Amino acid sequence: MNNKLDFLQELGNIGASHATTALSQMLQDTKLELTVPKARMLSFAEAANFIASREEIVVCIYTRMIDMIKGDIAFIMPFSCAVTLANHLTGDDREQLNEIGESALLEVGNIMLGSYITALSLLSDTKIKPTVxxxxxxxxxAIWQSILAGAGxxxxxxxxxxxxSTAELELSGHLIFIPDNAVFEALYQKVSSCWKSEETL
Amino acid sequence: MTEVFVNMGEIRVLRSTGVLTTVGLGSCVGVSFYDPITKVGALAHVFLAESRANSDRDALPGKYADTAIPALIDLAVKAGASRERLVAKIAGGAHLFSNITPEHLSVGHRNVKAVIEQLNIYDIPIIGKDVAGKRGRKMKLYVDTGVVIVTIIGEEPKQI
Structure with a gap:
């Protein structure tokens, strides 16, 4: 483990594998694919540039980790994909989302976010308290901007x-995880010292 | 017509013609300045309230409310506006994630408060606003007329 990005990458791999299993079961879709998570560093200007061209409607399921480990985690999908997914889950054939569709999406999002939170909890051996x-x-x-500002x-x-993505349902989406910097450092130190002691055995 | 996009933390100025657009105002606040005689328009996309609270030395002046307002005045005046004729319109400062209860005020609320305080300090009248709520906004300043159009998804665009 060389740096923060490697650590985050490892976390992503574990989280993605949990999420794939959970989501495949929920969607009963064997063609579900999660790309290898990409940990990256964005400068403020890069983030600003990205936001400047994104006025399309998306559906976002969001939670914040509070307590010992802090961070923001969001599951974002294009509106059309969200409608397709909601229809698939509820057996409807709508062009808009209704309350039932939204709660089905919230459930899927919750599973995705939960997979990453569990991975982080396992890696850090720390209990994590997410908000509802x-x-x-x-x-x-606007969603991205609010997440960045809220995360400080x-x-x-x-x-x-x-x-x-899933070929069968033609869906795509992103899972975004922004760990809080200060706590992230502490966590990284803890985990990397564990790895070091394992290496010396 | 020229359309200039104002990214998070930036300030842009145009004179006579064109439109200044900012997309992705969630908790951020868009602050527009206009001089109706010289038709100088400026738009800032303010990200957070206070520069002091952050050790962010190389920050763009538009990023924080307390640095954005004086910078807007400077830029507008340099582009030919009269300091005395400048009027402001503001939009944004929403709280999108209603599942998160802020400890004190939401980021959006704090941003709006700080922007209004700064405008009062510099004595710039606010002649239009569309702030708070829980929806994201897009804001456009038409420099030939000073008209500001605010768009919220699922609603008719609003003139402020």
Missing amino acids: PGIVIDMNG VTEAVTILDTKF
Whole structure:
């Protein structure tokens, strides 16, 4: 483990594998694919640039980790995909989301977010307290902006981005994880010292 | 017509013609300045309330409310606006994630409060606003007329 990005990458791999299993079962879809998560560092200007061109509507399921380990975690999908997924889950054939569709999506999102939170909890051997997840349907840029500001990101931000897709349902989406910097450092120290002691055995 | 996009933390100025657009105002606040005689328009996309609270030395002046307002005045005046004629319109400062209860005020609420305080300090009248709520916004300033159009998904665009 060389740096923060490697650590985050490892976390992403474990989280994605949990999420794939959980989501495949829920969707009864064997063709579900999660790309290898990408941990990357975005400068504030890069994040701003990204937001500046994103006014399309997306559905976002979001939770914040509070207590010892802090961070923001969101599952974001294009509106059309969210409608397809909601229809698949509820057996409806709608063009818009209704309350039942939204709660089905919230459930899927919750499973995705939970997979990553569990992975983080296992890796750090720390109990994690997430807030109740919420669902927001709005402009992509406004959602991103609010997450960054809420997380207090003022300079570079380390994010973990996992793309998923299913050929059968023609869905795609992103899972974004933004760990809080200060706590992240402490966590990294803890985990890397464990790895070091294992290596010396 | 020229359309200039104002990214998070930035300030842009146009004169006579064109439109200044900012996309992705969630908790951020868009602050527009306009001088109706010289038709100078400026738009800032304010990210957070206070620069002091952050050790962010190389920050763009538009990023924080307390640095954005004086910078907007400077830029507008340099582009030919009269300091005395400047009027402001503001939009944004929403709280999108209703599942998160902020400890004190939401980021959006704090941003709006800080922007209004700064505008009062510099004595710039606020002649239009569309703030708070829980929806994201897009804001456009038409420099030929000073008209500001705010768009919220699922609603008719609003003129402020």
